[in-house]
Amino acid sequence: MTGTAAALVGVTCLFSTEATARPAAGAPPVRDTIGGILAFVVPGNDPYSRHQGMSTDRVGGATDGAMASLEHTFDHASPVPLLGRAAGNLPGAAAVAALVNMYAVTVDARSLAGPFAAPFANLSHTAKARVFELLDTEPQFTGTMLTYVVNAIPTLAAFAAYSEASAFDPARRVLTGRPAGWELTRYAGVGDGWDEFEGYYRDVDRIED
Numbered sequence: 001m002t003g004t005a006a007a008l009v010g011v012t013c014l015f016s017t018e019a020t021a022r023p024a025a026g027a028p029p030v031r032d033t034i035g036g037i038l039a040f041v042v043p044g045n046d047p048y049s050r051h052q053g054m055s056t057d058r059v060g061g062a063t064d065g066a067m068a069s070l071e072h073t074f075d076h077a078s079p080v081p082l083l084g085r086a087a088g089n090l091p092g093a094a095a096v097a098a099l100v101n102m103y104a105v106t107v108d109a110r111s112l113a114g115p116f117a118a119p120f121a122n123l124s125h126t127a128k129a130r131v132f133e134l135l136d137t138e139p140q141f142t143g144t145m146l147t148y149v150v151n152a153i154p155t156l157a158a159f160a161a162y163s164e165a166s167a168f169d170p171a172r173r174v175l176t177g178r179p180a181g182w183e184l185t186r187y188a189g190v191g192d193g194w195d196e197f198e199g200y201y202r203d204v205d206r207i208e209d
Contacts, residue, residue: 027094028090028094028097028098028101028118029097029101029116029117029118029121030071030093030094030097031067031071032116032117032118032121033096033097033100033101033118033120033121034067034070034071034074034093034097034157035048035062035067035116035118035121036048036052036062036116036118036120036121036122036123036128037070037100037120037153037154037157038060038061038062038063038066038067038070038157038160038161039052039055039060039061039062039121040052040125040128040129040154040157041061041154041157041158041161042060042061042062042157042158042161042162042184043055043056043060043061043125044056044058044059044060044061044062044063044180045057045058045059045060046059046060046062046063047062047115048062048116048121049062051114051115051116051121051122052121052123052124052125052128053124053125053126054125058183058184059166059180059183059184060161060180060184061157061158061160061161061180063165063166063180064166065165065166065167065168066160066161066163066165066166066180067160068165069160069163069165070093070156070157070160071093072093073156073159073160074092074093074095074096074156075091075092075093076092077092077152077156078091078092078095078096078145078149079091079092081095082095082096082099082145082146082149083095083098083099095149096149096153097118097120099135099146099149099150100118100120100131100135100153101118101119101120103120103131103134103135104118104119104120104122104123104127104128104131105119106134107123107127107130107131107134108123108127110122111123111127132150132153132154135150135153136150136151138150161180161181161184162180162181162184162185163179163181164179164181164182165179166179166180166181167179167180
């Protein structure tokens with residue numbers, strides 16, 4: 001069975017509302033899935049990036065803060081069940097993880113085994129791109145909320161990666177260090193102004209009519 005055909009069978013099960021449908025066994029590996037997504041969107045020097053075969057020598061998207069932030073965002077953006085009873089009627093980040101990992105297995109069944117609990121995180125960068133290609137072209141998603149969810153996954157991941165979430169303490173509402181997004185964009189940081197913009201040119205403070 002091809003990956004696309006297997007995915008169609010899986011999606012049919014996810015949307016099944018028959019009485020014989022069974023809940024998914026156990027919760028999906030949310031944090032590893034999100035780490036794999038962030039590494040795909042913004043590769044860095046983290047284990048997820050190195051395993052996918054595309055990494056850099058500096059920090060990337062898969063930081064603890066960004067992973068927690070993206071999980072929180074998924075949970076609050078999609079609080080209602082997104083998948084059928086066959087997938088346990090999962091909402092939010094758990095639904096995203098279940099969906100992405102199902103397609104990961106159809107792209108490469110070997111992703112079930114690897115250093116991470118999430119099949120998606122065990123894929124190569126190229127295979128991850130194939131997962132999103134299948135999700136983006138899945139005909140059974142047309143006219144459903146999943147169309148918007150699938151489109152939002154990489155977009156929200158990019159926001160989390162380039163935000164201050166990697167170094168933000170939500171309890172104290174302060175930065176604990178230099179955020180990964182600042183390093184990635186070479187942002188100089190917050191400033192109270194610059195000397196060259198103080199005062200007037202050659203002491204001219206007004207223009208007479």
